[in-house]
Amino acid sequence: MQMSRRAAILLFSIVILAWGMNWTVVKLIVLEVPPLWSAVLRTGIAAVTVFVVQCATGQFVIPKRHDVYIVLVIGVINMAVAPALMAAGLQFMPAGRSIVLGYTTPLWVAPGAWFFLHEKLPRRRLVGIIIGMCGVVVLCNPLALYQGNSDVLIGTALLLLNAFSWAVGILCIRAYVWLSTPFQLLFWQTLLGTLLLLLPALAVEGVPSFTLTPSLALLLAYSGIPATALAVWAMTVINSCLPAATTSLSVLATPVVGIFSAVIFLGESVDMPLVVATGLILGGIALGTIPARK
Numbered sequence: 001m002q003m004s005r006r007a008a009i010l011l012f013s014i015v016i017l018a019w020g021m022n023w024t025v026v027k028l029i030v031l032e033v034p035p036l037w038s039a040v041l042r043t044g045i046a047a048v049t050v051f052v053v054q055c056a057t058g059q060f061v062i063p064k065r066h067d068v069y070i071v072l073v074i075g076v077i078n079m080a081v082a083p084a085l086m087a088a089g090l091q092f093m094p095a096g097r098s099i100v101l102g103y104t105t106p107l108w109v110a111p112g113a114w115f116f117l118h119e120k121l122p123r124r125r126l127v128g129i130i131i132g133m134c135g136v137v138v139l140c141n142p143l144a145l146y147q148g149n150s151d152v153l154i155g156t157a158l159l160l161l162n163a164f165s166w167a168v169g170i171l172c173i174r175a176y177v178w179l180s181t182p183f184q185l186l187f188w189q190t191l192l193g194t195l196l197l198l199l200p201a202l203a204v205e206g207v208p209s210f211t212l213t214p215s216l217a218l219l220l221a222y223s224g225i226p227a228t229a230l231a232v233w234a235m236t237v238i239n240s241c242l243p244a245a246t247t248s249l250s251v252l253a254t255p256v257v258g259i260f261s262a263v264i265f266l267g268e269s270v271d272m273p274l275v276v277a278t279g280l281i282l283g284g285i286a287l288g289t290i291p292a293r294k
Contacts, residue, residue, distance in 0.1 A: 008241035014226075015234045020099070020257025022227035024265050026087055027095040029219050035087035036201035037208045038220075040194060043079050045224025046232075047190035053229075054187055061184045070176050071188045077169040079193025084200075085162035092155025094268045099258030100139060100278050101159040106285045107132040108167035116171060128288025135280030136160075138273055183233050190229070252282045 029038045054060040063071050090098050107129050114121040140156055201208075210216070255278060262268040 018226040023099040023258045024261040034205040039083040040197045043193040046228040049229040050187045073172040075189040075192030080196040089158035092151040095262035096259040105166045125288040128284040132284025135277040139277035
């Protein structure tokens, strides 16, 4: 699907808002729903939504043998492991700090692409990684953050693992040659993620006992439809319509949206370490991912 540049930019703005707000939404969900079950419901809602849209538009396909690899990779890593780590980490961490840690993914992708895919690692990108890592150190400073609270340490580790798992998924995707379109395979990936999360949710957290209030239903619908199903489809379209430099730079607005939404809806505070760390991490990612002008 192709669209005009203006329409692609508008769609991209919606995705940034959806992703940024989703960290606050998931934080609110895990206050009422155990983290594994929140991930099950999120991916399950996304799977149902994608299946309905695919059937309505004639894009439902049975994966070919060649597609099994990417279905397994995205289904396991992006749709099961990453959402579970995100939800679990948000149990222990404020949403504002969480989204900054979650968006360190590009810092892990660059060295991984150099080592495993033999991509070049120019000096500019290496400097960006170093700057971004300095931001992670500032944000994870035990003197400023932990103060003897082991839960925060656990949350930080889970969220960094979330970012690392996304990086692993991206590296696998880069090495893959697509036959079916990403959207055509999305239902099978979300379905696999849901099934993989269901068994550990039952084993670890048992049968859920939360009350499905109207507000909780809206939060789950938001996390599953705009922030997962719509966003994945939209990014496929956006990447085919806008330059990579534009998308790389613009996606850096997502943590900013997440921090502001956490302040507005959760009453979280913004301290100096968070501001400094955000600037270093986003600046390092921008330096490493945005091509230098000739």
